Amino acid sequence: MLLDDTKADMKAKRNRREFLQEVLTVAVAGAGGVLRAKAPSAAAPSSEPTPPIAKRVFVAGFAHETNTFHPVRTARFNYIEPKTTDGPYLPIWRDTGLVAAPGVSAYPAGGGTLEEAACREAMSRVLASLRAALPVDAVFFRLHGAIYAEGVGPAETVLVGEARSVVGPNVPVACTFDLHGNIPARMGQFGDILVGLKTAPHTDGAQTAELAGRILLDTLRGKVRPVSYVLPVPMILQGERR
Numbered sequence: 001m002l003l004d005d006t007k008a009d010m011k012a013k014r015n016r017r018e019f020l021q022e023v024l025t026v027a028v029a030g031a032g033g034v035l036r037a038k039a040p041s042a043a044a045p046s047s048e049p050t051p052p053i054a055k056r057v058f059v060a061g062f063a064h065e066t067n068t069f070h071p072v073r074t075a076r077f078n079y080i081e082p083k084t085t086d087g088p089y090l091p092i093w094r095d096t097g098l099v100a101a102p103g104v105s106a107y108p109a110g111g112g113t114l115e116e117a118a119c120r121e122a123m124s125r126v127l128a129s130l131r132a133a134l135p136v137d138a139v140f141f142r143l144h145g146a147i148y149a150e151g152v153g154p155a156e157t158v159l160v161g162e163a164r165s166v167v168g169p170n171v172p173v174a175c176t177f178d179l180h181g182n183i184p185a186r187m188g189q190f191g192d193i194l195v196g197l198k199t200a201p202h203t204d205g206a207q208t209a210e211l212a213g214r215i216l217l218d219t220l221r222g223k224v225r226p227v228s229y230v231l232p233v234p235m236i237l238q239g240e241r242r
Helices: 002-029 039-043 116-133 155-167 205-220
Strands: 034-036 055-062 077-080 098-102 105-108 138-143 173-177 193-196 228-230
Touching (some): 077 116, 116 155
Parallel strands (some): 055 098, 055 105, 173 193
Antiparallel strands (some): 034 228, 077 105
């Protein structure tokens, strides 16, 4: 009986090890642990010429690396107001007919936990600029993944959820994240395209935006239909490793 139990235990460990290897392979090929259905085909440049498409994408930023152990609360945001003219925003969108409808971007001034009132005001201003930009064909958020506010929690996820309620279920939403962003599982319910940085120090910000922008462009062209869900990997890594 002891021998049988040992064999069963070894088999269970092998199955768990094989499962983790498969998960990590897919996660690395995806976006920092976020799986995207059909996204790999979108990441490769298309060899066939495609006609321009007249589409508008709402673009905004909302990011902070919150340190909840910091003794000083963060009480205000810095805001970047939208430009008055639309443009391609990303090089990948140039000459495609895709233009940006810029919204308000909000970045906290400080490193500690955000005060609820300041955070809700910031989210309201970003969402108000989204409503003012309607109708839009897509939403593109530059996020971090580590905002935490009193009474709100993971504010970036809350913001994307509110944006989803504004634009409805059929408008694709793309988001970019930091390498070590904390991404709740429900973010996969709100965002269609979730792409994270892959280098530390962070040298691939432009490439990450381009990847998300390319997937979004192919989505609007009808080439892909991305579906996201968050898969937590049961492991802990040193901060400068991936």
